[in-house]
Every structure is written in structure tokens, then in C-alpha cells.
Amino acid sequence: MGQLGLDADAEAVYRILLKQPRAGVTEIAEGLDWPVERARATLDRLAELTLVRNSSEEPGKVRLVNPEFGLAGLLQRQEQELAQRQQAVATTRLAITQMLTEYGQDQDVQTDEVRRYTGLDAINSQIERLAHGAESSVEVFAPGGAQTEAALKAARPLDRAALERGVQVRYVYLDSVRNDPATLAYARWLHEIGGEVRVLPQLPLRMIIFDRRAAIVPIDPEAAARGVLILQGAGVVTALVSLFQQTWEQAQPLGTSRAVTATPDGLTPQEQAVLDLLFDGHTDDVVARKLGVSVRTGRRITADLMARLGARSRFQAGALAMERGWLGPGAAPDGDEGGD
Secondary structure (H helix, E strand, O other): OHHHOOOHHHHHHHHHHHHOOOOOHHHHHHHHOOOHHHHHHHHHHHHHOOOEEEOOOOOOOEEEOOHHHHHHHHHHHHHHHHHHHHHHHHHHHHHHHHHHHHHOOOOOOOOOOEEEEOOHHHHHHHHHHHHHHOOOEEEEEEOOOOOOHHHHHHHHHHHHHHHHOOOEEEEEEEHHHHHOHHHHHHHHHHHHOOOEEEEEOOOOOOEEEEOOOEEEEEOOOOOHHHOEEEEOOHHHHHHHHHHHHHHHHHOEEOOOOOHHHOOOOOOOHHHHHHHHHHOOOOOHHHHHHHHOOOHHHHHHHHHHHHHHHOOOOHHHHHHHHHHHOOOOOOOOOOOOOOOO
């Protein structure tokens, strides 16, 4: 149970409560031959892990949170932490590749593993080449919210042809595409002809992976107009495939109701993403761009979260969110920004 954050003391007390749900501090201490203070401190630790709560009927006693939900919640946190670590590794690999490309830019160095393309015509030509050659899979991250009419028009024949050849086509869009009729219609059309579509509040970067052997990524994720890299090195492509798979598993099918996907804390995935981005120090403009929503919508979500927390500033909201376990490990507010 240590992998779930339970040390030996916490596990011992939890097992007693599973057998004797109405046991108090004294009974637990006697059963384990511990000092009362040790039992009380361990119960406090279990409360922090949301495995027990104070009894509403018997002051001074605790009650088990339904183990089905309590333990599942701990496991979910561990899975999220693992996914975050894997995503960080993949992002680091990509950053290193991009820096090496920048280093060789003046020498116009290109290798079989990394090629750099600029200009819309050249980029579209490479996408078409790889799409027509795909034999097993096309996997896409499409951030930015609403997709442009030109992008949707260019993708339609490529996606149709791939699916007709029996190629698996999977897209992950931002959740905010639900609010854009054109992108939503495209996603539904893709699903109807055999593609798979999921949504997530935020995505790490724009990316297309072909047959898990070649990937197209932007030179600079924050400035797509600078051009793209086509990566075919086994190491970095494997990392990007892992990033895609982890993200895909976290995403929800497009038809899933937002309400159904709320976390055990009652946060929607979009609200969780706003919290994480804000307390990583991102401004309102950056938060809105990463979620594919307007700045006004992003600020409204922030205001709603602060109201639920009873916070008067973002700094106070960060502290309260940490207390409730709404922020990931190591997250902390960087300060009280303006713009609310």
C-alpha cells in the first residue's frame, strides 16, 4: 500500500477500520498496542488522504470513506502523477531535439532522423506525403480550440482516404471544440466514417504521428508559423507515442457529457486544467489560449473556482486548493496576478 501513499502505520490503522468501522482512537491504540497520540496522528494522515472523515453522529470519532471510492481516488492520483512524469520526459526529449535543430540551423544541417520545413506549402506537402503513405495509424493532437476552415478542408480527403485503406485514425481535440460548430461537425463526421475522437481540456502541443515511425511537431509550440520538424528517430518518436497514448487514455470520447467526467472533488476536467495552469504561473491570456477558449471564459472559470474555494485572491485560492488536494504534487501559486 506504500505505492498509494500509506506508510506501515496508516495501513495498519486502515485495516483495523475495515474490520471495525466504528473503532475510535482508544480502541485503535489498544488494538495495536500504541500510544493514543500515535493512533491519532495516523488517523489525521488517513484524513489527509481522504480515506476517513469525522463522524457527524459521534464527535471525536471517524468514519471510513467508502473504500471503493477512497482507494480508487488514491490510485487515480498515482496514475495521474505517472502520466505527468511520462509526459514531462516526452516533452523534454522533444525540447532537446528542437534545441539541437536550432544549433544546427545556421549550418543548414538535416539528417534522416530530423528534417526541418518552413512555409505552408512545404509543410502541407510533407503532411500529404506521410498521410498517403500511412499503413497502420495516424494519431493527431489538435490544440487551439476551433480549427480553421482551411485546415479542416485540407484534412478531410486525407482522413477519408486513410480510413478507407483501413488505417486507424485517432484525434484528440480540446474540449472547447464543442463550442465551434465547424470543428464539432468535422469531429462528428470523422467518427461516423470510422475515426476515433476524444477531447481534453488542454494539450501539450500540435502533433501528428504516422505509423508510430514518424512525427510532425512544430519547431516552437508557441509560434507554429516558424515551421515544423519531421522526426523519425526511434527514441524521440517512441517518447511521443507514449505521450499520445497517455493523453489519449486521459481524454474523454467526444460524446461524453462534461458532468459525467467530473473528478471526485466535483471539478470538471476543464476546471482542473485552469487550476493547474494558473498555479503554474500562466497568465489569463495563456490559459485561454491553451484551453482554446476566450479570455473572458477563462476568467469566468477562474472566478467560479475562487468563489467555490471562498478565496479573495489567487494566492489564497492556491493555498485553499492545496489543502483540498485540488492541485497536483509540488504545485503552488506564484502570486496574485491581476486581470480578474
